[in-house]
Amino acid sequence: MTETLTITQNALRPVSKTGLENLAANAKANPNVIKSIKVKTVCEGQFRNLTYVRDLPEHVIDEPPSLLGQDTAPNPSEAVLAALGSCLSVGIHANAIVRGITLTKLELELEGDINITGVWGIGDLSEKRLGFTDIRAKVILEGNASRAELEDLVAHSNLWSPVANTLRNPVNLDVALAE
16 A cells, blocks of 8 residues: 655745735836935944844844954854845745745855955955855745746846845945044
């Protein structure tokens, strides 16, 4: 006798499709709106920094012991990868809902290559590329869609990800001492 085992996975906690449609309609009606996002970062001591976003609890950034930190939180480069992973995840989930795809698993594994020998401008100062040279994101995705549909979902979300595009495209950056 052969048994058939049926496993049903729960869908990810849903986002309002109506809410997404309203958000999209507002964006289409006002395509040139630019929003300024503000955060405040305060150095607590050593390399541990507290960043304040809206009215949320502080977001901690630290360094690992190999970079003389307390190892209490992700370092700034890890936070960049986390921001990219989260942005891609949001885009994939939102687009899946709009497309009528029910996702049961959405995970991203990210890794990036970075030369840290310059160590904040106090290490090896020979000419080299600073920052990430390569970032790889692997998306583990399950849902009620074909592989081709899931691949298209990932590609579309990557194309429209604000964080991915910030990393891909030059951005005006002004860093100056406050008056």
